[in-house]
Amino acid sequence: MNFSVSITPTRAIDDLLEFKKRRFPEKAGEILKFSGAEGYDVYNTSVPFDYRGTTVMAGRVESRDSEASTTMFFEKTPEGYKLMPQTDKIKNLQDPFVAEIGGRLILGGVDAIWRDDGSLVTYHTDFYDASELSHPRHIIHGPAEMKDIRLLELPDGRVAVFTRPNGRAVAEYGITAAVGFVLVDDLREVTEKVIAEAPLIKWLFADDEWGGCNQLHNLKNGLVGIIGHKSWGEMIGGAHILHYYCFASAIDPDTREIAPLKIIGSRECFPPLDCKNPRVKDVCFTSGIIRNGDGTAYLYSGLNDCGEGVVKIEDPFAEYENN
Secondary structure, three states, X not given: OOOOOOOOOOOHHHHHHXXXXXXXXXXXXXXXXXXXXXXXXXXXXXXXXXXXXXXEEEEEEEOOOOXXXXXXXXXXXXXXXXXXXXXXXXXXXXXXXEEXXXXXXXXXXXXXXXXXXXXXXXXXXXXXXXXXXOOOEEEEEEEEOOOOOEEEEOOOOOEEEEEOOHHHHHHHHOOOOOEEEEEEOOHHHOOHHHHHOOOEEOOOOOOOOEEEEEEEEEOOOOOEEEEXXXXXXXXXXXXXXXXXXXXXXXXXXXXXXXXXXXXXXXXXXXXXXXXXXXXXXXXXXXXXXXXXXXXEEXXXXXXXXXXXXXXXXXXXXXXXXXX
């Protein structure tokens, strides 16, 4: 591959201007409908996945005035996504995601503990063997205060581990965020220590940005496709306003050469929606994509910390596979 590991990333807003200039995507998406959790918001879901012939999404469920979450499972129906009967509810788990490793459905999410006054105690990423949605079994405990840990089984059986060690990014590079990446032989080697010590990839974010990987794909040329989020904040009228965008990139798992990052979605790609609070009105938190095999893909994203959207876009991995 001819990717450069010395890429200097541009600010997300500059990427966004180029993204809008190219008119990609051209059409607005839609807001997904969820039932069975009335009175609560469902957002920052997994992408849809197959569970014994049924299309299912795992969703972050919480009240509008709280960050205390429960992950629940919703099955696709003609009317939208409906709470799936005889499935477990995982308390405190935020921003769920899924992967298939060793023939097992692996569910991950951020376990966040909150005080009664609404302040955060601590958080970490947990992984479950969710082969039985009625009783997901806890298998991996991530390092304290680390989100955006993602796993992918490669065609040769190795497991790619992507991490988000923010403290190390500051210490090693003097930047807000970097992604860690390491290869292990199988899922049994994915330990808290391995996750914490994964070597860093600097080049995905500008110095004052943060973000991480949200979903991983095996590409036909041996690359690992990355779908993630890229974020920054600014003070507007005395309030700290957050800006989140969806991005795509790709990495050679053996050489660690990485492709230039590109923005593939923003809040403007979806219809208007209420906000959990004013500071998240421009938040588009990536869930991932479903590739359609025809040059297009469906991009799923959490919106405004209170809903989930989907939009049809060009397949962002096509150029990486064909390069």
